Amino acid sequence: MADRVVAVVGSGQAGFQVAASLHQEGFAGRVVLIGDEPVPPYQRPPLSKTYLAGEAGVDELWLRPSEFYAKQHIELVCGDAVTGIDRVERRLSLASGLQMSWDHLVFATGARYRPLRVPGSELDGVLPLRTLADANTLRQRLNEARDVVVVGAGFIGLEFASVAMARGANVHILEITHHPMGRVVSQTVARFFTEAHIRWGAEFSLGTGVARILGEGGRVAAVETTDGRRLSADLVLICIGVIPNTELAGAAGLPVDNGIVVDEHLVTSDPAIFAIGDCANFPTPFAGGRVRLESVQNAVDQGRCVAARLAGRPEPYEKVPWFWSDQGDLKLQIAGITVGHDQSVVRGEPASRSFSVFCYRAGRLIGVESVNRTSDHVAARRMLAGEPRLAPEQAADLDYDLRAHIRGSARH
Ligand SMILES: Cc1cc2nc3c(=O)[nH]c(=O)nc-3n(C[C@H](O)[C@H](O)[C@H](O)COP(=O)(O)OP(=O)(O)OC[C@H]3O[C@@H](n4cnc5c(N)ncnc54)[C@H](O)[C@@H]3O)c2cc1C
Structure with missing residues (x-):
């Protein structure tokens, strides 16, 4: 062989x-x-x-x-x-x-990146972010960009927005749904990150798409939104999925x-x-x-x-999914898949900028979204890999020790 x-x-x-x-x-x-x-x-x-x-x-x-x-x-x-x-x-x-x-x-x-099919999307300055070559172009364009429009408030769009703001650009984020990152996170986390971006200086237009992109001399100059507004732009990031x-x-x-x-x-x-x-x-x-x-x-x-x-060692694929996203000084870590939860409890205080949302479906823990709380994320991955019997009241109780829970020695 x-x-x-x-x-x-x-x-x-x-x-x-x-x-x-x-x-x-x-x-x-x-x-x-x-x-x-x-x-x-x-x-x-x-x-x-x-x-x-x-x-x-x-x-x-x-x-x-x-x-x-x-x-x-x-x-x-x-x-x-x-x-x-x-x-x-x-x-x-x-x-x-x-x-x-x-x-x-x-x-x-x-x-590959999903293109936005509207008039003007071929203009210079309307860019994707998937490859190293894309990032090199964007890194250089951000040196001069003043007005940036981000189309799509998923993870990559929001990460890009936080970097663009830190580099001094005015950022306007357009999102066709009403929940940034809404495809994959709970409403609590979506709201928390929206508010954080607004504090950092971003403007949001939720429930809003792009009607067309306008140019001057072949370069992007503005974005016309589906509700008829015209947003100045010298850089437009298209981030509507793959x-x-x-x-x-x-x-x-x-x-x-x-x-x-x-x-x-x-x-x-x-x-x-x-x-x-x-x-x-x-x-x-x-x-x-x-x-x-x-x-x-x-x-x-x-x-x-x-x-x-x-190599001759077949095993079914059944790893716990996990993911992270860094936006400004916030680290989001997700263990499991929280889409489709019917109950959620919050551990910690969003106002303290360190909290986790424990998501349940039919009484069973299916995923945990943690913001600046790596210890909860690590515990969640271990729990989801085994028998995730953590009651919502235990999850919400900051005095309840998750590590001891995994070891089977927590007080009940
Ligand atoms: C900007 C950005 C930020 C991200 N941030 C995070 C993050 O924070 N955390 C996280 O968990 N994930 C993140 N991801 C997602 C993560 O990077 C992807 O899930 C991961 O790269 C997927 O790996 P892959 O090998 O399946 O696909 P890819 O990385 O897309 O690699 C596929 C490769 O195959 C090549 N290819 C396609 N067709 C052919 C062909 N016919 N012949 C030869 N080559 C071909 C493609 O060009 C590409 O190079 C991010 C992705 C992007 C783009």
């Missing part, structure tokens, strides 16, 4: 992890890691945080130094896209014209439904093909069904899971 070939399509966080873990797991075959970006694997989270703020340099983004790949016998291909997959012949083709055979193939193709990169898998005849559909072992309908990270739609007990997650934890743990399986 020493000559088995694993081809990994996509060299982001998930693709990097499966390749790195294969060798740690003792896999003896060839590992080929193919990425269409012209750079080695890097971390995306700093692109909207320290890197954008100019507090981290590019050297701090690389997942490993360039020598790592040769040392680990990972054949890294940068700047070449996989353009076709032949499942019968077990071959793939690259944009450069090269072809290669594989025995196992891992889709780690991630997601589209999973599933076209290759779909063209190869694999089922796709908001991501490449996989089973609990992250295997597609073809037993030789896996999908992991942002491009994968998988079943998890934490969502009570199928989900596609966009997080570093998910990319890393799914990469490890597939590597272990290829």
Whole structure:
């Protein structure tokens, strides 16, 4: 079996992890890691945080130094896209014209930014934030930007907004729903972060979209909102979500439904093909069904899971999902999936800027959102990994010791 070939399509966080873990797991075959970006694997989270703020340099983004790949016998291909997959012949083709055979193939193709389809969205200064190249452009444009409009108040939009304000720009945030980050956090946390951004100087227009973008000499000059206002802008960030990169898998005849559909072992309908990270739609007990997650934890743990399986140690994927977001001096950490909760209790005081929201569904703890309270987050991850029987009254009681609860020695 020493000559088995694993081809990994996509060299982001998930693709990097499966390749790195294969060798740690003792896999003896060839590992080929193919990425269409012209750079080695890097971390995306700093692109909207320290890197954008100019507090981290590019050297701090690389997942490993360039020598790592040769040392680990990972054949890294940068700047070449996989353009076709032949499942019968077990071959793939690259944009450069090269072809290669594989025995196992891992889709780690991630997601791309979702464009805003309105008149004027092609103007210079209307920008996305997904890649290192995007972040380099934005970092430079923020040097001159005075009036910034952020379209979409998700995590990345709000992180960008906090950096833009810290760099002296006036920031106006447009959000089509009435709840920033509303897709994934409780109303308590959404409200808390909205108020924080307003204190830092942001203006919000909730329930408001973009009618068109106006330019002067090819450059963005203003955004016209769906309620007829005109907001001055010399930089517009479009942050309205992502589209999973599933076209290759779909063209190869694999089922796709908001991501490449996989089973609990992250295997597609073809037993030789896996999908992991942002491009994968998988079943998890934490969502009570199928989900596609966009997080570093998910990319890393799914990469490890597939590597272990290829090395002969198959286990179903059932890791507790967790996520973080840094905005200004606030760290939000989420354990579990809180969407769909029907009860929530707050531990600590939002006014003290250190609190957690414990979210329950049908009396069962399903997730915890913590603001500047890492100890609650760590405890929550451990509880969710086991039997999360924490009563709402215990969660809300600051004197109730969560660590002792996990050890089974808390006073009741
Ligand atoms: C600005 C930003 C900030 C973020 N902050 C956080 C955070 O704070 N916390 C957190 O948990 N998560 C965060 N995330 C999300 C996290 O970075 C992603 O969930 C993670 O990168 C997903 O890894 P992935 O490998 O699945 O996808 P990606 O990182 O998107 O990598 C996929 C790679 O595959 C390449 N590719 C696609 N198709 C092909 C092809 N046909 N051939 C070759 N290559 C191909 C893509 O170009 C890309 O390089 C952030 C994301 C962004 C963009």
